Amino acid sequence: xxxxxxxxTYSIVQNGSEAFKxxxxxxxxxxxxxxxxxxxxxxGYTEATDIRIGMSVxxxxxxxxxxxxxxxx
Amino acid sequence: MRSVSVIGIGETKIGRFPDKSLRELLLAAGSKxxxxxxxxxxxxxxxxxxxxxxQSFSGQGHLGPLTAEVLGLGNIPxxxxxxxxxxxxxxxxxxxxxxxxxxxxxxxxxxxxxxxxQSTEAVTAGLAGASDIYLEAGLGATFPSIFAMIANRYxxxxxxxxxxxxxxxxxxxxxxxxxxxxxxxxxITVEQVKNGVSIASPFTIxxxxxxxxxxxxxxxxxxxxxxxxxxxRLVEVVGxxxxxxxxxxxxxxxxxxxxxxxxxxxxxxxxxxIRPSQIDLAEVHDCFTITQIINSEDLGFFAKGTGAYALAxxxxxxxxxxxxxxxxxxxxxxxxxxxxxxxQIYEIVTQLRGEGGARQLKKAxxxxxxxxxxxxxxxVVSIFRGR
Numbered sequence: 001x002x003x004x005x006x007x008x009t010y011s012i013v014q015n016g017s018e019a020f021k022x023x024x025x026x027x028x029x030x031x032x033x034x035x036x037x038x039x040x041x042x043x044g045y046t047e048a049t050d051i052r053i054g055m056s057v058x059x060x061x062x063x064x065x066x067x068x069x070x071x072x073x
Numbered sequence: 074m075r076s077v078s079v080i081g082i083g084e085t086k087i088g089r090f091p092d093k094s095l096r097e098l099l100l101a102a103g104s105k106x107x108x109x110x111x112x113x114x115x116x117x118x119x120x121x122x123x124x125x126x127x128q129s130f131s132g133q134g135h136l137g138p139l140t141a142e143v144l145g146l147g148n149i150p151x152x153x154x155x156x157x158x159x160x161x162x163x164x165x166x167x168x169x170x171x172x173x174x175x176x177x178x179x180x181x182x183x184x185x186x187x188x189x190x191q192s193t194e195a196v197t198a199g200l201a202g203a204s205d206i207y208l209e210a211g212l213g214a215t216f217p218s219i220f221a222m223i224a225n226r227y228x229x230x231x232x233x234x235x236x237x238x239x240x241x242x243x244x245x246x247x248x249x250x251x252x253x254x255x256x257x258x259x260x261i262t263v264e265q266v267k268n269g270v271s272i273a274s275p276f277t278i279x280x281x282x283x284x285x286x287x288x289x290x291x292x293x294x295x296x297x298x299x300x301x302x303x304x305x306r307l308v309e310v311v312g313x314x315x316x317x318x319x320x321x322x323x324x325x326x327x328x329x330x331x332x333x334x335x336x337x338x339x340x341x342x343x344x345x346x347i348r349p350s351q352i353d354l355a356e357v358h359d360c361f362t363i364t365q366i367i368n369s370e371d372l373g374f375f376a377k378g379t380g381a382y383a384l385a386x387x388x389x390x391x392x393x394x395x396x397x398x399x400x401x402x403x404x405x406x407x408x409x410x411x412x413x414x415x416x417q418i419y420e421i422v423t424q425l426r427g428e429g430g431a432r433q434l435k436k437a438x439x440x441x442x443x444x445x446x447x448x449x450x451x452x453v454v455s456i457f458r459g460r
Contacts, residue, residue: 008226009225010222011221011273013215013218013273014271015217016215017201018197028212028213028214028222037324038208039209039212039321041212065208065212
């Protein structure tokens, strides 16, 4: 399993889905791994986080639906 | 295939009408279209009805018979069509084919959506069903956040166009000031757009289209039949193309070119024998400011990466080179999902007939509508010519 991915694009969500209210603000990204792109959530965002397209993120695990969750750390 | 023309149009004002029923909206817009066509109800041979999500928003399904009953259309066949935000133009395309192939001479195409009686959360959740509910909505994605990711990728590839996106919102609001059917007739400034409530970076609330109620209808007829019936300038449907793309954002070939738009437009231009430079005006899907900019490129009006600057130079303004969304667009006229594609056609036909009032363009002979569903996963492009 590839542990690193690259942010292809992202958005910091300030007004998002009701189901994710307690996580707001949260970061969604399209993460590229071995040239394959997939939507993911990236945990650990703070106002100090300097998000850039092309930066590396670390795979944390999958949510209950099998969706990838990454972290900035 | 026979030539087909639009002989009647009707729409409600687009807005927030939580107390109006689906029946009231359908009756108002449908009756206007039939009266405008100058035909009797008994002359309508089939109904193609567009709706995205009344089942969830209002608990109402089976929109075809509902509409036929409301409009007194008798026992004609009806069909409900759904393709997310492109539902309206998809229904239009079905009606067009039914007449073009000779199955019917006169058909009615309608669209309706009623959303504002629901909470923002219910509307957001209802709309999220047009994305992948597990792979996208399940992660916390909403449509603003999906298109915000498209915007950030566009910035990365072509430069930061935050300012031009704000100008897009300002321009569509400016146009809506002249449209009595528009939901938001309110002038806004670039600063207001940039400093609005943050939704998903880089979007503020002003980058997003509206939550709306409304209905719109068009009457289509074989041009040979229409010539004898139509009392107004005949508006012929000279081109129509449809293309699709993957449902999810991550699986798309490109995030900054909408392949479905490019392919649907190509089909429509070839069918019409028309080049993008010959289009006098266009209604372009602007669910978000960046969407209008990308689509204006993919429709061939501007080279890739230059749409935002063309907008800033005034090329898409009311009396610019290629006026876009003179109605106010989804951004300010409003976005009653199932009716939106038909609202676009309503504007083009109005302009081609010279009935645009204060917003009437001097030259309006060839018009284009562009409507996408979901993350540009469904796209219909149609071209109209006044005869």
